[in-house]
Amino acid sequence: METPAAPLPKDERERHILDNLTVIRDKLLLLKRDRTKYIRTQDVMELYDQLVGQVKELNEIRKGEHRENRLDKVLESCFQLVSLFFMTIGRTTEVPAAYALTSTIKRLMDHLTEAGLFSPKDLDSIAGTLSKLDGILRNDETSPHSPFLVELLAHREELCKSMLANLRKRLDELDLPLQAVYERLISIMRSMSLANTKSKFSTNEVQKLQGKLKEIEATIVDGGKFRDAEGNELRGSDVVSDLLRRCLLWSETVLERKGEIPEAFVDQYNTLTGIRNELEKISITQAWSLRETDLYDFQRELDKIDEARVDGNWLDQDGKPAELYVQRTLLYLIRRSYGYIYYLMMSSEPVSEALLPIYNQLQTLKRCLIEVKSSGGLSSVRELYPYSMKLNSIDNLRVDGKFIVGNDVPEGQGSVSELLAECFDLSYELKVAVEELEEGGNNSSDQQTAA
Incomplete structure (x- = not known):
């Protein structure tokens, strides 16, 4: 995977850490690309622990001194990947999972500030997400992660809050x-x-x-x-x-x-429309098709194009800046794509991808049962049989109260069990209602017969 151009570390010890981080990043990329099996928590945690170990060594070398070289770029890639892996295994409320989200929020805030075009809904959504991140950082005391990561996220969060406050001021100036x-x-x-x-x-x-x-x-x-x-x-x-x-x-x-883009910028335009269209498609079917680690490739491609700007604009092969129409069109596509990534991250369920097929089936069942209930209920107990059979078949998958995949107990057991219980409750309520309806009908028939 390409890493943005940056000088190599001058310190030999940092070069050694860079080599180790490159190995960790490559292992993460291989794990991301393997579609033959579910991503296991233990595989992610092993690489995460190795990453934290390298960060500790780096902190001891730098002792708070700020430097920027290729090591930092590779480290950022590692944290971004690990963050998306934490989402994929269902650990969405832990500090590492928040890293990728803060990166995306920072991009969105930069673009909103640059364009000066934003609505109260944009700001409200981001404010709500930053509030959730507050809770994740506070709760880290019960399951501590790398202090470096916690400090980095806290700094990013404060920066985003400051940018958000400035944008709100601009809206508050309007009646x-x-x-x-x-x-x-x-x-x-x-x-x-x-x-x-x-x-x-x-x-x-x-x-x-x-x-x-x-x-x-x-x-x-x-x-x-x-x-x-x-x-x-x-x-x-x-x-x-x-x-x-x-x-x-x-x-x-x-x-x-009429949507015509000059030849000099057609490649960027086609790449960005392709990314936007693919993310739009995923956002519609994300519950069944998204593996959060897939977002990494989209982010890297978007970052690469976004960071290719010079003084806020793109240059053609002759070094001439893109005209305003082209600039606005490309920026719209980039911002729209980051918006989709933000939405998909926010939609990530606290369930491992190994349990997602079961979780998604239960989500569908719940929606069906709620719809049946809101539309007047059932006319006979027989109509409830398909729902009951499906719920029982899912319940029977549990071993000692847990859903086992292979030899693993994937993350998200509580979320799936809670959803299953909600479906059983809805099914029972429908059953009671239809039995009361049938009993009422029988009593009415008996009274007519007696009359």
């Missing part, structure tokens, strides 16, 4: 009615960017979005001012007016270019 207009403009801008990157460009779709912009424009009075019912200028009027102007200009540009 409440304008915040709603601002959010609508952001939504329209993103919809236009999506239409601009579809395989088949739809002029009609973009024109409809442009029409929505003109509806908002019609509410402006006195040369670009938003006012309340009493005629007072709303706070933040200039900010929203400027965003509206940008949206209208973008709509004209998109309609003019």
Whole structure:
């Protein structure tokens, strides 16, 4: 796997650690690529312990001194992989699992800050995730991990919180009615960017979005001012007016270019649309198809393209920067892809991939039983038989109350057992309800017969 260019360590001891880290990273990559068997907790923990051992040696050498060389790049790759492995084996609430998530949040925050285009929903989602990370770091006292990792995550979290606070300030400068207009403009801008990157460009779709912009424009009075019912200028009027102007200009540009990318940047565009489309597909079927470690390859490719920018833009072979249309299009695809990665990480279940087939079946059963209950229940006990048979077949897979895969007891036993119990409870409630219904019907028939 490519590692971003960086100088080799000058210290011979660091070079030795670099060699060891390279071996650990390669073992992690081999384990990630092996689809012939489930990833086992013991295999991950063995490599994680080796990684922590190397970090301890590195800390003793550097003694708090900050350096940046190839060792740090390989170390980052190792932690990123280990983090995704922790998600894959179901240990999603432990510190190592949070590493990859903080990396993605930092990317998202950088892009939101750079673009200056974000909605309250964006900020609320990230704030909620940072709050969960707080809990993970606090709970680490009961299952301590590498102090280096805990300190690194705490620093990243504080940095993201600071960036989040700055973005919130910018929204707070808008009066409440304008915040709603601002959010609508952001939504329209993103919809236009999506239409601009579809395989088949739809002029009609973009024109409809442009029409929505003109509806908002019609509410402006006195040369670009938003006012309340009493005629007072709303706070933040200039900010929203400027965003509206940008949206209208973008709509004209998109309609003019119709998704056509210059030859010099077609390769980056095709790579990014391919990543975006693949992540979108995974996000729809993630419960059945995602192995969290797969996200590593997407991240590496995105990071590589994102970090190839010079002063915020890409250069062609002659060193000329991409025009604004190309820059915005590529940045949209990168940000959208990071957004999907963030969503997939947040959707990771606290269950090992070895138990995911059972867990997903129970999730489906639960949804079916809830739907049956909310739509009026069953008309006879016989209709409950397929659900009962499936639940009993899953329950019978347990040995001494645990689900065994091979000779292993995978992570997530509590989550699967809890879900199984919920399904049995729902099944019992439906059974009681239908029996009461049948009993009521029988009593009514007996009364009619007696009459």
